[in-house]
Amino acid sequence: MLAHETPPSAGEISLRVERVTKVFADPTGAPVTAVDDVSLAVEAGEFVSLLGPSGCGKTTLLRVIAGFETPTAGEIELGGQRVTHLPPDARGTAMVFQSYALFPHLDVFENVAFGLRVRGTDEAETRQRVTDALALVGLEGLSRRSPDQLSGGQQQRVAVARAVVTRPRVLLLDEPLSNLDAKLREQMRVELRRIQREVGITAIYVTHDQVEAMTLADRIVVLDRGRVQQVASPAELYARPANAFVAAFVGKVNLLEGRVLETRDGACRVALPAMEAVVPLARPIATGARVGVVVRPETVHLAREGALRGTVRRAVYLGSQVEYEVEVGGTLLQAIGRSPLEEGIFREGEGVGVSIGFQVAHLLDLEGGA
Amino acid sequence: MCSAGVADAGLPQGRGGLRRLLADPVILLAAALIQAALLIFIIWPLIRVLVVSLTPGGVLSLDAYRDQLRSWYVQRAVVNSLMVGGLTAAVSVALGFAYAYTLVRTAVPLKRLFHLLAILPIVSPPFVSSIAIILLFGRGGIVTSGLLGLRDFNIYGFKGLLLAQVMTFAPVAYLVLRGVLEGIDPTLEDAALNLGARRWTVFRRVLLPLAVPGITSAFLVVFIESLADFGNPLLLAGSAFPVLSVQAYLQITGMFNLQAGAALSVLLLAPSVGAFVLYRLIVGRRRYVTVTGKPGRSSLKATSPTATWLLFGVTAATAGVVVMFYGVIVAGALARTWGVDNTPSLEALRYVLVVGRETIRDTLAIAVTATPISGLLGMTIAFLVVRRKFPGRGGLELTSLLNFALPGTVVGIGYILAFNQRPLLLTGTMAILVACFVFRYVPVGIQAGIAVLRQIDPSIEEAAQNLGASSVVTFRRVTLPLVRPAFFSALVFAFVRAMTAISAAVFLVSANWNLMTVQILSEVGSGRYNAAAAYSLVLLALVIVAIGIIGLLLRRGYSPVQGRFL
Numbered sequence: 023m024l025a026h027e028t029p030p031s032a033g034e035i036s037l038r039v040e041r042v043t044k045v046f047a048d049p050t051g052a053p054v055t056a057v058d059d060v061s062l063a064v065e066a067g068e069f070v071s072l073l074g075p076s077g078c079g080k081t082t083l084l085r086v087i088a089g090f091e092t093p094t095a096g097e098i099e100l101g102g103q104r105v106t107h108l109p110p111d112a113r114g115t116a117m118v119f120q121s122y123a124l125f126p127h128l129d130v131f132e133n134v135a136f137g138l139r140v141r142g143t144d145e146a147e148t149r150q151r152v153t154d155a156l157a158l159v160g161l162e163g164l165s166r167r168s169p170d171q172l173s174g175g176q177q178q179r180v181a182v183a184r185a186v187v188t189r190p191r192v193l194l195l196d197e198p199l200s201n202l203d204a205k206l207r208e209q210m211r212v213e214l215r216r217i218q219r220e221v222g223i224t225a226i227y228v229t230h231d232q233v234e235a236m237t238l239a240d241r242i243v244v245l246d247r248g249r250v251q252q253v254a255s256p257a258e259l260y261a262r263p264a265n266a267f268v269a270a271f272v273g274k275v276n277l278l279e280g281r282v283l284e285t286r287d288g289a290c291r292v293a294l295p296a297m298e299a300v301v302p303l304a305r306p307i308a309t310g311a312r313v314g315v316v317v318r319p320e321t322v323h324l325a326r327e328g329a330l331r332g333t334v335r336r337a338v339y340l341g342s343q344v345e346y347e348v349e350v351g352g353t354l355l356q357a358i359g360r361s362p363l364e365e366g367i368f369r370e371g372e373g374v375g376v377s378i379g380f381q382v383a384h385l386l387d388l389e390g391g392a
Numbered sequence: 393m394c395s396a397g398v399a400d401a402g403l404p405q406g407r408g409g410l411r412r413l414l415a416d417p418v419i420l421l422a423a424a425l426i427q428a429a430l431l432i433f434i435i436w437p438l439i440r441v442l443v444v445s446l447t448p449g450g451v452l453s454l455d456a457y458r459d460q461l462r463s464w465y466v467q468r469a470v471v472n473s474l475m476v477g478g479l480t481a482a483v484s485v486a487l488g489f490a491y492a493y494t495l496v497r498t499a500v501p502l503k504r505l506f507h508l509l510a511i512l513p514i515v516s517p518p519f520v521s522s523i524a525i526i527l528l529f530g531r532g533g534i535v536t537s538g539l540l541g542l543r544d545f546n547i548y549g550f551k552g553l554l555l556a557q558v559m560t561f562a563p564v565a566y567l568v569l570r571g572v573l574e575g576i577d578p579t580l581e582d583a584a585l586n587l588g589a590r591r592w593t594v595f596r597r598v599l600l601p602l603a604v605p606g607i608t609s610a611f612l613v614v615f616i617e618s619l620a621d622f623g624n625p626l627l628l629a630g631s632a633f634p635v636l637s638v639q640a641y642l643q644i645t646g647m648f649n650l651q652a653g654a655a656l657s658v659l660l661l662a663p664s665v666g667a668f669v670l671y672r673l674i675v676g677r678r679r680y681v682t683v684t685g686k687p688g689r690s691s692l693k694a695t696s697p698t699a700t701w702l703l704f705g706v707t708a709a710t711a712g713v714v715v716m717f718y719g720v721i722v723a724g725a726l727a728r729t730w731g732v733d734n735t736p737s738l739e740a741l742r743y744v745l746v747v748g749r750e751t752i753r754d755t756l757a758i759a760v761t762a763t764p765i766s767g768l769l770g771m772t773i774a775f776l777v778v779r780r781k782f783p784g785r786g787g788l789e790l791t792s793l794l795n796f797a798l799p800g801t802v803v804g805i806g807y808i809l810a811f812n813q814r815p816l817l818l819t820g821t822m823a824i825l826v827a828c829f830v831f832r833y834v835p836v837g838i839q840a841g842i843a844v845l846r847q848i849d850p851s852i853e854e855a856a857q858n859l860g861a862s863s864v865v866t867f868r869r870v871t872l873p874l875v876r877p878a879f880f881s882a883l884v885f886a887f888v889r890a891m892t893a894i895s896a897a898v899f900l901v902s903a904n905w906n907l908m909t910v911q912i913l914s915e916v917g918s919g920r921y922n923a924a925a926a927y928s929l930v931l932l933a934l935v936i937v938a939i940g941i942i943g944l945l946l947r948r949g950y951s952p953v954q955g956r957f958l
Contacts, residue, residue: 125874
């Protein structure tokens, strides 16, 4: 029996990861650090996404939280209780696996009921809670189907119902949408967010898809090579990435390198290869420092006229927009052309006027690391 | 050949790893208990055989071997055993391949019947062919003395033994090769035909090379089984054609010379283990081949009509011999006195059911006890080996597999040497027979379990744990139901073998605990062929009923032995 079947109140820390490191052996026996000194605190009811490329350690971290891996160093706390050395079955987490991992020998109802049955929940309550969980994910009529009679999206819903029915301390989701086709993925994304809000459950969501992370999460933890790169809300992450990796991984980016000429009034003048730019400054920076200017493609505007001239090198038509590569003084810039039905399309090789939204650009200090 | 090759990613977990191991004491305890059991019931008897054979008169020497090998009779036995083993394997593989090819790759009638006829010898005691051969071709045989009127025809010796062993072990080759052929995608043959290769070329250049590892392993499996065979040579070889397994038995039961028996059994052990090592090397390389077995998709165009009907002829003739053998067993069981008065009578059956009641009860009790233990143990070991990390994991798999390579004679002699004094005084008990069967036939369950588990996504079991199920609950409620097909094969195999085994058991039976197989041999020895045939018939009926019951218990359709022998 788990004591924490009621959702904890908001503001409380539901999951704490303290300086966790996990070292594996590769097939030759050499140590590989999958998770490197990661710390994290997740509030009750929060939806946090672990985002990073494959091999960044996000799934390992999730498995450490679930108890399938023991960390080489560091501690895990769930609901204020230290669980680092508790086996998975005593942790009260619930995981939605990438492969769903439905029990092929049990029907939908028994799959969802499994967690309650092993806890010895009485029959009437089990029945009620399973029925509610299936209603929550919209699978009322299918309780006697076997998993192999379900579509991918339905299996996904069963996996979610099976996880939330036990009222876990945290819901762990390991790339749950990666086996679905694009349309269904979008639909399930909305669905997952609704369910998480409705149940008020704390959720940790592992993904390599930045769109998924952005649309679902309250906060995103960007991981690379086992280390936390940045923890921030989606908007913060996009507008003010902490480093070049985050800037490039989250959304598309023009990263222009240059040197600071002078700083004044919360902004600074930067010398770039083909131009000079005035960029707002979040933190003080030394004159002469090497910096990167993060310019998002949708803030680069193309027009017939304009002081700064460029040449279109590539134009990819996507219907609702056009993706351009435009060359300005030897630098290739990515740009987005909005609403081609209204604005028209520039052809490859055409000369255009380019205006760059440096006033919303973000400055990265390439010397100080972050 | 150590199959622990799956890198032990257990690495520098340090204190955390140990703590985790201790956090799941059930796993640790189960692993430790199983390892202890394997040491006691597999390794210890083997050590005893080696020690006894190497220390005649209490000092370390090879004298026991030297004495034995000096005798021309033993030299003949070594040569005979190897020759019969090799020939039996070659003929069985050829026959088994033709049989399997016909059933898998051609469109001929009666496939289902042919398959069942091939299964029949596998679920029978291994010496039923010998009894049939004696009834047919022996001194009072219906063919030799009845039809042909021959008075001095002698079936005993090399040719009788070869025939008996081929009829006993060709079905094993058939099952192995059937699996091999089903695993080869027929579209490869279609592709070769499509590229312009003629049918014979396709067979020679595509199918045969792909089947070579399977053919080799079938050969080695039959070679091992033939070397270890005891019942057939005891009944048919005769004194002019000595073989090792029988000589070892006679040394011990006839001369009470444990040392000589042990030495002879080690001579038998060496080629078996050699063949087994080769087998593992071959099988180890293609372990993860998943048999997709999609019937109906298979191309039946790759065999010419002439070849098809030729193959059908061979298959039908082989099946005909099986029918004849079992027919004569039935006839023998129902005849008044075989060869003298062949009018129908229930006398022999009544004799078996009345006089043999105790023996039947003992045999059933032992088989019914050994079967679930062997099945569960097999699944547990498979689970531990595939899914858990613990010290000595590789050794666990290896030890349990090793037992397959040990000829029954070695195991039987090992058991009487190892368990004849306190605290392991088991001779004369039911326990020694049960232990022998459990550990002897558990490798089949382990291998089947491992194969199935490797195909099951481990996250399914993780999901159960994550939902709050402990290791034990996960094993019972998730793993066991998932490995049900393997569990079924393991149970069926364990039961069939416990009912039909002879070579090790013959050393372990006692006045209190006798087995039907041993009884059958003694009936033949006393010339009561009707009783032997009747016993065989009853035994076969019990085995078939039991397979049905196991199938029902596991709520799975009747589907005899799944063709996995190792």
